[in-house]
Amino acid sequence: MSQSWRKWTRILLAGPGAVLVALVVMAGMPLWLPGGAAGVDNLVLPLVLVPLVLVPLIWAALFFHACLDRRLSRVAAIAATLFLFHAGLVAHKLLVQRSAFEEHRS
């Protein structure tokens, strides 16, 4: 891989890539976080902690990881794993909702 290609891959992973992964993690978190005593921790934690702590921290962690890790493949693998896991959860939830809606309609 050429030096220029590596540089631009790194910039893409640190910039738009990190933002995309952080947003998908926020959407997917309510689906696996425990509900807590009030039954809202799984909603509130993403709302509070993701934009407040987790999204900036996930984004910052991915950003600094992309800047500092010499192995670009490891940067991409971690970002892809987080993205695929949470995107999969969201897609599954939406499919279930859609099929329930169609069943209800029929």
Added chain:
Amino acid sequence: MIHLKKDETKLMVAVHGWSGIVLGLLLYAVIFTGMAAVFAEEIGIWSAGHVETRSAFERPMDGSIRRLAAQTPAKYHEGVDLFEIGDHNLGAFFHRHETDPDGTLVSRGIYYQLDRKGDVAKALHGTGEEVFGPRNDDALSSFLVDTHVRLHVPNPWGLLLTGIVGLVMLVAAISGLLIHRHLFKDIFTLRRSASPVLVDRDRHSVAGTWSLPFAFILAFTGSFFSFFGTIGVPIVAMAAFGGDVQALNDAVFGNPGRPDPRPATMGNMDRIAADAIRRTGEVPTFITIENFGRADAKVTSFHPPKAGDIEPVTLLYDGAQAKFLHTKPSIGTQPSAGGTLAAIMAPMHFGNFAGMLSKAVWFALGFAMCYVTFTGLRLWLARRREDMRSLEWLDRTVMVVGFGLPFALVCSAAAFLIAMPLGSATYWTPAAFLIASGVAILGGTTAPSVAALGRALQFATGLVLAGLVPLRWISGGPGWGRAIEAGQPIIAALDLAFLLAGIWMVWRAAALPARRLPFPARPVPAE
């Protein structure tokens, strides 16, 4: 401490510098106005000469609310928000929740502004977005807060912009931490006899490192407020509630129970307010009534944290019987980790959890952050000065924003004091800010040097700042004796603070040539 390799440190220095340069001026504007907005309530009292000390919730309001309800269409009885406006007068927003054609959830209804006697001074019809805005007597504090929250850019873009600025602050803080090889040594190092550049760098490092925890708190809580409604709610509602934002709001903020739409006479609101004040020891900041005039009416009162606590208090009442039900978490129906975290966001961001003391600390740390941002920009330029003469325009821009923003803000305060008695403060407060900004920009293009520009702006800011005090008196504001007698010593305290700060700025600007130029003469050696 953290030991990065040489090339990694170099990269982090670049990230630290560029993160500041790209959005540093916006960051400076957001932090500076945020620092002033810590005292927005006090500035509102000072500027409008408010001398009433008894809250609207401590005075009889039940009769006024019943009168308003009788003249308001029943469809707007779904929700009633009660809050204070002006000199402890009552504001009431009778509304219902609707979904706009574009899918946005809105509150539509009638917003009544009451006068001291409880009569309607003004009634505005429309959505919350349309009816809530600056009024003649709070135009200055509203302008400050609006600049800080969204830089006057329309929603949601303004909130997104300030949220992104918060993230930039986070990057600058983390990279700043990473490039310090000797953190604990550096935070105590101030070389007074070194070259001006090293002195500036030491001051930047010391102020930045000491205020680092504060920078994290501000970045986290600020981005929470910016992204909560604009990104957080829609995304989580989409993933967990199939896009139903109302269902998410009901789950997080609602009071679950079986609907009972039978008409019922509302309980006495004065009794509820008095009971809430007795239980919490604090006057409510806000009261909401759900389903006004129905058997299932609920009243929620929101209070500041109790002494020694950081979490605000929320009480729930049966509206029809004016009976206390229970203390309610701000979020959800039972205490939870998420609810507590959500509740402490506002006190952590506004610094209002321990009265004037915490506000003063937040103000001081905000000032340190402004200093760090401004000196950081100046150091970035200093390092490139000899190589990049073409950056003169950026140097002037930094000076125009750095000292022009305070100048424009004090000019807008002066305009407010003149225009408020004439009833045109909502126009002249932002207009004066724009005119003063134009003057600063013009000065930036015509000043013989950056140093002269900085000196002139500081001198003018000090002059206007000190002049605010006589201007307030001339425009009919209460004198110190009357303010203290009425229980508003904050008016005299702010007068004194503005007078001293103004005199100090004038003296400093006048003495500047004898000391040293604010721009370093030689580039700083790389670490």
